[in-house]
Amino acid sequence: MRRRVLGLVTALALGAGMLGCAKIGSFMRPLTYGPNFDYITKEQLKSVMWQLARDVNRIDALVNDPAGVGPAQRDEIARLLVIMEDATGRLGREGIRTNHPLVDEHRDQFRADLAAARRGVSAEPPSYTLTREVSGACLHCHRHGTR
Numbered sequence: 001m002r003r004r005v006l007g008l009v010t011a012l013a014l015g016a017g018m019l020g021c022a023k024i025g026s027f028m029r030p031l032t033y034g035p036n037f038d039y040i041t042k043e044q045l046k047s048v049m050w051q052l053a054r055d056v057n058r059i060d061a062l063v064n065d066p067a068g069v070g071p072a073q074r075d076e077i078a079r080l081l082v083i084m085e086d087a088t089g090r091l092g093r094e095g096i097r098t099n100h101p102l103v104d105e106h107r108d109q110f111r112a113d114l115a116a117a118r119r120g121v122s123a124e125p126p127s128y129t130l131t132r133e134v135s136g137a138c139l140h141c142h143r144h145g146t147r
């Protein structure tokens, strides 16, 4: 019943051409899932993941540079770790369930790992041990390369 109503609303909205897709999305989601549920679209998840992949690759390159990690590289690593932390904010609010059980289960640990790595980078003297392991933190959700 609810589904049918939503379908009708969507059809009307599309027919009238008054609402953009984003608007329909934000209109429907609270109705479907309620305020204590964060719906993450496939596109949203993918775009976060590809951003994380790009950032973690860059971090790996910086931290393993045979020439060593200079002040400029150190700044860039710290910045990238913050960007990655921010990106996880697009995987739903902390403590709120999403449509991805895997995300629910591991997101907070992943964020904690990023934060710990960042603290190491800003320490005096800096420590890059945890930063070197950040790509391993992807394995919370991507175990054995099966996902």
Ligand code: HEC
Pocket: 045, 046, 049, 050, 052, 053, 054, 056, 100, 102, 103, 104, 106, 107, 110, 134, 135, 137, 138, 139, 140, 141, 142, 147
């Ligand atoms: C909190 C859980 C979680 C963490 C941590 C995580 N991922 Fe993902 N990742 C997912 C889920 C869920 C998917 C979607 C898998 C599916 O569709 O079956 C995904 C998919 C991907 C994809 C494929 C995207 C596409 O276009 O299909 C890439 C690439 C990826 N992740 C890279 C990474 C990298 C790199 C890291 C670490 C920096 C990482 N992920 C950390 C949960 C996570």
